[in-house]
Amino acid sequence: xxxxSVFFLHGLAYAGLLFLVSAxxxxxxxxMNVLNFAHAAMYMLGAYFSFTLLHVTGQFWLCLLVCPxxxxxxxxxxxxxxxxxxxxYGHLHELLLTFGLAYILTELVKWIWGNYPLAVNIxxxxxxxxxxxxxxxxxxxxxxxVCAILVGTAMALILFRxxxxxxxxxxxxxxxxxxxLGFNVPLVFTGxxxxxxxxxxxxxxxxxxxxxxxxxxxxxxLIDAFVVIVVGGFGSLGGAVVASLxxxxxxxxxxxxxxxxxxxxxxxxxxxxxxxxxSGLFGEKQ
Amino acid sequence: xxSQKKASYxxxxxxxxxxxxxxxxIKKYHLNMLxxxxxxxxxxxxxxxxxGYAGLLSFGHAMFFGTGAFTVAVALIHIPGLSMxxxxxxxxxxxxxxxxxxxxxxxxxKGSYFALLTLAFNSLFYAVATKWHxxxxxxxxxxxxxxxxxxxxxxxxxxxxxxxxYVTLVVIGAAIVFCWYFTKTAMGQTVLLMxxxxxxxxxLGYNTNVSRLILFTFTGALAGLAGAFYTLHFQxxxxxxxxxxxxxxxxxxxxxxxxxxxxGPILGAFVYIIVQNYLSDITDRWPLxxxxxxxxxxxxxxxxxxxxxxxxxxxxxxxxxRGKPVAAEEPSS
Numbered sequence: 207x208x209x210x211s212v213f214f215l216h217g218l219a220y221a222g223l224l225f226l227v228s229a230x231x232x233x234x235x236x237x238m239n240v241l242n243f244a245h246a247a248m249y250m251l252g253a254y255f256s257f258t259l260l261h262v263t264g265q266f267w268l269c270l271l272v273c274p275x276x277x278x279x280x281x282x283x284x285x286x287x288x289x290x291x292x293x294x295y296g297h298l299h300e301l302l303l304t305f306g307l308a309y310i311l312t313e314l315v316k317w318i319w320g321n322y323p324l325a326v327n328i329x330x331x332x333x334x335x336x337x338x339x340x341x342x343x344x345x346x347x348x349x350x351x352v353c354a355i356l357v358g359t360a361m362a363l364i365l366f367r368x369x370x371x372x373x374x375x376x377x378x379x380x381x382x383x384x385x386x387l388g389f390n391v392p393l394v395f396t397g398x399x400x401x402x403x404x405x406x407x408x409x410x411x412x413x414x415x416x417x418x419x420x421x422x423x424x425x426x427x428l429i430d431a432f433v434v435i436v437v438g439g440f441g442s443l444g445g446a447v448v449a450s451l452x453x454x455x456x457x458x459x460x461x462x463x464x465x466x467x468x469x470x471x472x473x474x475x476x477x478x479x480x481x482x483x484x485s486g487l488f489g490e491k492q
Numbered sequence: 493x494x495s496q497k498k499a500s501y502x503x504x505x506x507x508x509x510x511x512x513x514x515x516x517x518i519k520k521y522h523l524n525m526l527x528x529x530x531x532x533x534x535x536x537x538x539x540x541x542x543x544g545y546a547g548l549l550s551f552g553h554a555m556f557f558g559t560g561a562f563t564v565a566v567a568l569i570h571i572p573g574l575s576m577x578x579x580x581x582x583x584x585x586x587x588x589x590x591x592x593x594x595x596x597x598x599x600x601x602k603g604s605y606f607a608l609l610t611l612a613f614n615s616l617f618y619a620v621a622t623k624w625h626x627x628x629x630x631x632x633x634x635x636x637x638x639x640x641x642x643x644x645x646x647x648x649x650x651x652x653x654x655x656x657x658y659v660t661l662v663v664i665g666a667a668i669v670f671c672w673y674f675t676k677t678a679m680g681q682t683v684l685l686m687x688x689x690x691x692x693x694x695x696l697g698y699n700t701n702v703s704r705l706i707l708f709t710f711t712g713a714l715a716g717l718a719g720a721f722y723t724l725h726f727q728x729x730x731x732x733x734x735x736x737x738x739x740x741x742x743x744x745x746x747x748x749x750x751x752x753x754x755x756g757p758i759l760g761a762f763v764y765i766i767v768q769n770y771l772s773d774i775t776d777r778w779p780l781x782x783x784x785x786x787x788x789x790x791x792x793x794x795x796x797x798x799x800x801x802x803x804x805x806x807x808x809x810x811x812x813x814r815g816k817p818v819a820a821e822e823p824s825s
Binding site: 235239240241243288291292295297298299301302303305306307309310313314317425428429432433435436440469470473476477480481484 | 543547549551597600601603604605607608609611612615616619620623736740743747777779780783784786787790791794
């Protein structure tokens with residue numbers, strides 16, 4: 207019985223991480239209609255920045271603050287000086303650009319930090335375990351889930367309860383009209399893209415101690431995040447929550463129940479959703 | 493002035509003639525490279541039919557290339573006495589079936605969604621190739637020996653590179669010419685028009701979904717053929733043949749050469765492999781430089797090398813035409 211609850215908690219922790227990655231991805235896609243293939247590469251960058259910063263200062267909390275800010279700046283620069291430039295050529299070129307960017311970032315990471323896994327030890331309170339419903343469980347995994355809840359709630363509040371949220375949602379529907387009403391839509395887009403990058407950076411910092419930090423980590427999470435978006439529905443925040451939980455638990459229990467099939471389970475879920483409801487569980491019909 | 497069509501025939505003939513002459517001109521090392529270029533040229537051409545002609549950006553073309561590559565190896569290992577032709581035929585059939593099924597899933601979506609799904613499917617294929625150790629050899633890969641060609645009256649040794657080069661040149665060359673012919677057929681034109689205005693094509697009574705599925709299956713089979721020759725060329729296949737990196741490679745080749753034209757990707761494959769060989773000699777970080785070249789091209793020359801060639805040609809033809817009276821347009825055949 208305790209086995210099941212441990213695997214359930216493991217699933218929750220991974221779901222939290224998945225949500226942090228896919229929330230930024232789905233936000234940028236929903237707002238700007240750009241599928242950012244470099245999103246996971248930025249997540250990886252967050253993990254590596256955090257590794258170095260932790261190595262130098264030894265303060266994990268500092269990493270949680272600084273790395274997302276760094277990624278925010280990188281994201282803003284990418285949007286302003288690269289993405290906006292190819293926007294006129296159309297959708298295909300935006301995809302190609304982010305894909306090329308992911309490729310370059312991966313190669314850069316290999317160059318700077320080496321093509322091998324790095325271990326991250328956080329120590330402190332987060333590195334300890336806690337007694338929970340009669341089982342001993344690492345604090346860090348609970349911390350991930352709490353982080354995801356906090357970020358998700360904050361995003362929902364901003365989007366649906368503030369003036370900024372109204373402008374953002376309006377810009378999705380009709381960016382020209384919002385522009386004409388006197389709001390600086392290009393700036394809004396830069397902000398959204400940068401915020402998405404910051405979220406991926408935060409996810410990267412959090413992923414470091416949970417998973418290993420290595421150059422293949424970007425591709426690994428990218429596929430899972432894509433599956434989350436397909437299952438949850440494009441551009442839907444609520445869909446991302448549900449799909450993250452589904453896939454997190456599926457990954458976790460898949461290893462327990464069907465060890466040989468665990469890798470294929472996620473894809474099977476995706477294929478099933480594609481057959482039954484191609485627009486995803488919460489997606490609007492395209 | 494010769495017509496466009498005649499110029500194309502002439503171009504194809506010259507390319508073949510050059511290809512036939514090459515083994516007596518260049519060294520073995522370069523002949524090896526040229527064989528690789530020809531294999532990748534077909535891969536790039538098939539990819540361009542999707543990207544350039546149908547406007548479908550796929551990040552999963554390597555699943556067909558890899559399926560073809562693995563099928564040949566598995567068939568040659570498990571069926572004793574299998575001839576090379578039959579091995580290639582099995583690979584072609586397999587990739588056609590795989591392309592048809594995958595297309596059924598993937599083509600329900602367009603644009604970004606399609607791109608995302610193809611990447612996910614490619615990862616699935618990669619995962620299967622890595623985990624299915626008994627068949628694919630997993631991380632170790634599979635080694636094969638090229639079987640000799642038996643024409644009944646004579647046997648051609650495939651262990652001799654020049655012989656294999658000629659086989660590659662003829663088979664792949666024929667496949668590429670077939671692709672070129674395909675773009676001129678009604679079906680090929682339908683695909684082009686679908687990219688420009690799908691609504692109108694539907695209105696005119698074309699079943700665009702079926703056309704797209706046929707094209708997707710066709711390009712999958714072609715990529716599979718290229719993959720089959722990839723294995724036969726290196727006499728080895730590992731999961732890297734089916735990885736996303738293999739898709740990136742074809743994307744770079746096609747884009748560097750130019751997606752707007754039929755011949756651009758062939759030029760792209762040529763340039764890519766030569767530059768890669770050159771760069772990997774001087775630095776281990778060559779993928780980084782390839783990536784930088786790619787980003788710069790996306791930003792500055794979205795039409796690729798073909799765009800540069802065309803603008804140079806325009807420059808010259810304008811100069812030549814200066815002072816001449818404007819001639820009536822030649823009726824195109």
